Amino acid sequence: MSDKLNKSTTRSYVSIDETSRALLDSAVESSFVMDVNGHILAANKAAALLMGLKSVEELENHDVYSFLPEDVAAIRREKVQDAIEKRASVRFEEEVDDRNLVHSIVPVFNPWGDVVRLAVSTLDLTELRKSDEDLRREQQRQIFFMESLPGIVYHLYPDKSIRYANRYFRKYFGSPKGKNCKEALECSKSDCNACPPMAAMEQDRAVEWDWTDSKGRTFHLQCSPMTDSAGERMIMVLGIDITARKRAEDDLQKAHDRLEDRVRQRTKELEKANSELTNKSMRLVSAMKKADAATRAKSAFLANMSHEIRTPLNAVLGMTELALRSVNESKRTNYLQRVMQAGNSLLSVINDILDFSKIEARKLTLEKIDFDLRKTLDSAMDIHRTQTSDKSLFLDNSIADDVPNVLVGDPYRLKQVLINLVSNAVKFTEQGGVSIDISLVSAPPKPKKGDEVVLEFAVTDTGVGIPKDKQKAIFKSFLQADDSVTRKHGGTGLGLSICTLLVELMQGRLRIASEEGKGSTFAFTAKFIIGDEANVARDIEATLDLESLGLSNLKVLLADDNKLNLELASTLLIEQGHNVVCVENGAQALEAVKKDRFDIILMDVQMPIMDGISATRAIRNPNSGATDPKIPIVAITAHALKGDKERFMEAGMNDYIAKPIKMTEFYSTLARAMHGADLCGDEKTGAEDAPCAVDSFNRQGALDMLGGRKDLLTRMDEIFLRDIPGELEELISYMANHDWEEAKRLAHSIKGSSRTVGAERAGAVAEQVEFFCKQKDVNSAEEELKILEAEVKTALQYITDDMQS
Numbered sequence: 008m009s010d011k012l013n014k015s016t017t018r019s020y021v022s023i024d025e026t027s028r029a030l031l032d033s034a035v036e037s038s039f040v041m042d043v044n045g046h047i048l049a050a051n052k053a054a055a056l057l058m059g060l061k062s063v064e065e066l067e068n069h070d071v072y073s074f075l076p077e078d079v080a081a082i083r084r085e086k087v088q089d090a091i092e093k094r095a096s097v098r099f100e101e102e103v104d105d106r107n108l109v110h111s112i113v114p115v116f117n118p119w120g121d122v123v124r125l126a127v128s129t130l131d132l133t134e135l136r137k138s139d140e141d142l143r144r145e146q147q148r149q150i151f152f153m154e155s156l157p158g159i160v161y162h163l164y165p166d167k168s169i170r171y172a173n174r175y176f177r178k179y180f181g182s183p184k185g186k187n188c189k190e191a192l193e194c195s196k197s198d199c200n201a202c203p204p205m206a207a208m209e210q211d212r213a214v215e216w217d218w219t220d221s222k223g224r225t226f227h228l229q230c231s232p233m234t235d236s237a238g239e240r241m242i243m244v245l246g247i248d249i250t251a252r253k254r255a256e257d258d259l260q261k262a263h264d265r266l267e268d269r270v271r272q273r274t275k276e277l278e279k280a281n282s283e284l285t286n287k288s289m290r291l292v293s294a295m296k297k298a299d300a301a302t303r304a305k306s307a308f309l310a311n312m313s314h315e316i317r318t319p320l321n322a323v324l325g326m327t328e329l330a331l332r333s334v335n336e337s338k339r340t341n342y343l344q345r346v347m348q349a350g351n352s353l354l355s356v357i358n359d360i361l362d363f364s365k366i367e368a369r370k371l372t373l374e375k376i377d378f379d380l381r382k383t384l385d386s387a388m389d390i391h392r393t394q395t396s397d398k399s400l401f402l403d404n405s406i407a408d409d410v411p412n413v414l415v416g417d418p419y420r421l422k423q424v425l426i427n428l429v430s431n432a433v434k435f436t437e438q439g440g441v442s443i444d445i446s447l448v449s450a451p452p453k454p455k456k457g458d459e460v461v462l463e464f465a466v467t468d469t470g471v472g473i474p475k476d477k478q479k480a481i482f483k484s485f486l487q488a489d490d491s492v493t494r495k496h497g498g499t500g501l502g503l504s505i506c507t508l509l510v511e512l513m514q515g516r517l518r519i520a521s522e523e524g525k526g527s528t529f530a531f532t533a534k535f536i537i538g539d540e541a542n543v544a545r546d547i548e549a550t551l552d553l554e555s556l557g558l559s560n561l562k563v564l565l566a567d568d569n570k571l572n573l574e575l576a577s578t579l580l581i582e583q584g585h586n587v588v589c590v591e592n593g594a595q596a597l598e599a600v601k602k603d604r605f606d607i608i609l610m611d612v613q614m615p616i617m618d619g620i621s622a623t624r625a626i627r628n629p630n631s632g633a634t635d636p637k638i639p640i641v642a643i644t645a646h647a648l649k650g651d652k653e654r655f656m657e658a659g660m661n662d663y664i665a666k667p668i669k670m671t672e673f674y675s676t677l678a679r680a681m682h683g684a685d686l687c688g689d690e691k692t693g694a695e696d697a698p699c700a701v702d703s704f705n706r707q708g709a710l711d712m713l714g715g716r717k718d719l720l721t722r723m724d725e726i727f728l729r730d731i732p733g734e735l736e737e738l739i740s741y742m743a744n745h746d747w748e749e750a751k752r753l754a755h756s757i758k759g760s761s762r763t764v765g766a767e768r769a770g771a772v773a774e775q776v777e778f779f780c781k782q783k784d785v786n787s788a789e790e791e792l793k794i795l796e797a798e799v800k801t802a803l804q805y806i807t808d809d810m811q812s
C-alpha cells in the first residue's frame with residue numbers, strides 16, 4: 008500500500024509556484040501539503056525543522072507518517088481520516104517528546120468536491136506554554152510575597168476602588184471589596200483630591216507619604232504608578248506601620264524638648280546662681296573692706312585704749328612713788344588723792360569695755376522696776392555738778408508737765424546713758440553749759456498706770472560741736488570725732504556705742520544734731536510703762552527689812568575667815584532674829600550643809616583651805632550630799648569689780664555683798680536673794696562707792712556703813728584690836744617663809760577688817776601687800792609690809808583712843 012501511495016503521490020505531485028512557496032516559507036509555524044495518503048507534496052522549512060530534518064527536500068515526496076513514532080502516526084492518521092470524512096478542518100493538540108503541538112488539518116477539494124489533498128500546519132506551543140507558566144509562577148510568587156509582607160499592600164485604581172489588598176491590610180482594615188478607598192481605609196481626610204496616592208496617579212510618579220488612620224496608627228506609604236496584568240493603570244501602595252517608630256520619635260522629641268526645657272531652666276538657674284555668686288562675692292569684697300576698716304578702727308582703738316589705760320596707770324605709779332617717798336603728811340594725802348582719781352578713771356575705762364562687750368554679746372537684760380524719773384535725773388546730774396561749776400558752765404534741766412514721774416523700766420541703765428551724754432557734753436563745752444530736756448513723745452489719750460509711753464531725753468550743749476562728716480562715725484565703736492594722736496580729750500570711743508545699744512534695748516533711738524562751733528544735741532527716745540508710786544516706796548522698804556517680807560527667823564550659814572566680818576555679819580543677822588552658824592572656810596561650809604538644812608549661806612570668796620567659789624560649786628553639785636543644793640548663796644567679797652559678778656554667778660552664787668559691809672545693802676541683798684532674784688542690774692562697783700581720797704581714818708564712813716549703829720562699830724573695834732595684831736604677826740611669818748598664798752589671804756583679811764573700822768590707809772596698804780603677794784614681788788611686798796606694820800600700829804592706837812574718848 009505504501010508503495011501504491013508513494014506511486015500515487017508521485018503521481019499527484021503539484022507544482023508550487025514561487026509565490027505560494029514564498030508564502031509557505033514565510034510562515035513561522037510548520038506547514039505542509041500532503042495527499043490523502045500522507046505523501047508530502049510541499050513543505051516549508053519550519054516543517055522540516057519540526058520533523059528534525061535539515062532541509063525541505065528531505066521532507067517533500069516522503070510519507071509523513073514515516074517520520075513519526077508509531078503511536079503518534081496512528082493518532083495523526085485518525086485525525087486526517089476525520090477531516091476527510093467530515094470534509095472539514097480538524098484542530099487538535101498533541102504532546103510529542105515534551106513538546107506542545109497544535110495541529111490544524113484543512114482538507115483541499117477538487118472541482119468535483121472530492122478531498123484530494125490536505126494542508127497541515129503545526130504550531131509549537133512549547134515555548135509559549137513555558138513562558139505562560141513562568142509568568143503564572145512569577146505572579147504567584149509576587150502575591151505570596153505581598154501577602155506575607157509585614158505591611159499593607161493594595162492596588163488603588165483611578166475610580167478610587169481597591170481591587171487588591173494583602174492579608175495585613177485585610178486583617179487590619181477588613182476586606183476592601185465594594186468600598187472606595189476612603190471607606191476601606193476609614194480615612195478621615197476630607198479632601199481626596201489632595202491625597203498623595205491620587206496625585207501620584209495623576210502625575211504618574213512615585214510619591215511617599217506618612218498617613219495616620221482614624222485609630223491613630225501611622226503608615227509610611229510608598230505609592231508607585233504601574234499597569235496591571237489587564238493593562239489598566241493603577242497605583243500600588245506599600246505601607247509600613249511606623250506607629251511605634253513615630254511614637255518613639257515623638258517620645259524622643261518630647262524628651263528632647265523636655266531636655267531642652269531643662270537645659271534652658273538649668274541655664275537660667277545657673278545664670279541666677281552666677282549672679283548671686285557675683286553679688287555674694289561683691290558683698291564679700293565690701294564685707295572685707297568693712298572688716299578691714301573695722302580692723303583699722305580696732306587697731307586705732309587699741310592704741311587709744313592703751314593710751315587711756317597707761318595715762319592713769321602712770322599717774323597711779325608715779326603718784327604712789329611720790330607718796331611713798333614723801334614724809335610730809337599733807338603732800339602724801341594729796342598724792343594719794345590723785346592716785347585714787349587715776350584709779351577711778353582706770354576703772355571707768357575698764358567698766359566701759361566690759362559693758363560694751365556684754366551688751367554686744369546680747370548678754371544684758373534690762374530691769375523692769377518702778378522708779379522715780381526726777382530722782383533718777385537728779386542723781387545723774389549731781390555727778391556732774393562739781394565739774395560744771397569748776398568750768399563755770401550751767402547745768403539745767405526741764406521736764407514737760409505731761410511726763411509721768413513714776414515709770415517702770417531700768418533706772419540704772421537710763422542713768423548710765425544720761426551720765427554718758429552729759430559727761431560728753433561737759434567734756435566738750437568750755438562756755439555756756441548743758442541742759443537736759445525730757446518730753447513726752449507718745450502716750451494714750453488719758454495715760455494711766457500700766458500704759459505705754461515714749462519719752463524723749465535731749466542733752467544739749469553749747470560746746471565745740473561735731474563736723475557733719477564725723478557725725479555718723481562717732482556712733483561706731485572705738486571711733487572718736489577727733490582721732491588725731493594729739494587729741495585734746497581722752498575717752499575710749501565706746502561711750503556713744505554703749506548708749507546706742509542701751510537705747511535700742513529701751514526700744515528707742517539715739518540721734519544727733521550738731522553744728523561745728525555752736526554745740527550739739529544728743530537726743531534719744533525710750534519706751535516705758537507708767538508705774539505706781541506705792542511700788543517705788545515699797546521697794547525701798549523691802550531693801551531695808553527682811554521681816555516686812557515675812558522672812559524672819561532664817562537659819563543662816565556664815566562662812567568667813569575674817570573674824571571681824573564674821574562678827575559683824577552675824578551680829579546684823581542675830582539682831583534681826585535669825586539663827587547664825589559660823590564657819591571659817593569653804594570646806595567647813597560644805598560639811599555644815601551636809602549635816603544641816605539652812606535657809607541661806609553668806610560666803611566669803613577668799614578663804615583658806617577651800618575658797619567660796621569652789622565651795623559654791625561643790626554645794627551646787629547634786630552629788631555633793633548637801634541637803635539643799637539649790638540653797639541661796641550670797642557672796643561677801645571685796646572683789647566687787649565688774650566681771651567678778653559673772654564669775655560668782657557662773658559658780659552658782661545668787662548675789663553678792665561688797666566688803667566693807669554696808670548695813671542697808673546687806674539687808675536688801677539678803678531680801679533679794681531670799682526672793683529668788685539673781686544678781687540685779689545695779690552694778691556695785693568699788694569705784695562708785697569709794698571715797699574720793701584716802702584719809703587715814705574715815706570713822707564716819709564706817710559708822711554710816713553700819714547704819715549709824717555706834718554699838719556695832721564698838722564691837723567691830725574690839726575685834727579689830729583683838730585680832731589684827733595676831734594676823735599681822737602671821738602675815739609677817741608667812742611672808743618670811745614665802746608662803747604667798749597664805750600671806751595674800753591674811754593681807755586680804757587685814758584689808759577688809761581695817762576698812763570696816765574706817766582705818767582706810769591701813770586697808771589701802773594691806774591691799775598693796777595683797778597685790779604684791781599675788782605678784783610674788785618680794786621686795787615690794789616687804790617694803791609695803793613695813794608701811795603696813797606702821798599703819799596698823801597707828802590704827803590700833805587711833806581706835807583705842809577713839810574708844811576711850
Ligand code: ADP
Nearest residue numbers: 431432435481487488489498499500501502503
Ligand atoms: P568717748 O568715751 O571717747 O567720749 P564717745 O563714744 O562717748 O567716746 O564719743 C565719741 C566721740 O564723739 C568723742 O570722742 C567726741 O569726739 C565726739 N562727741 C561726743 N559727744 C560730743 C559732744 N557733746 N560734743 C562734741 N563732740 C562729742
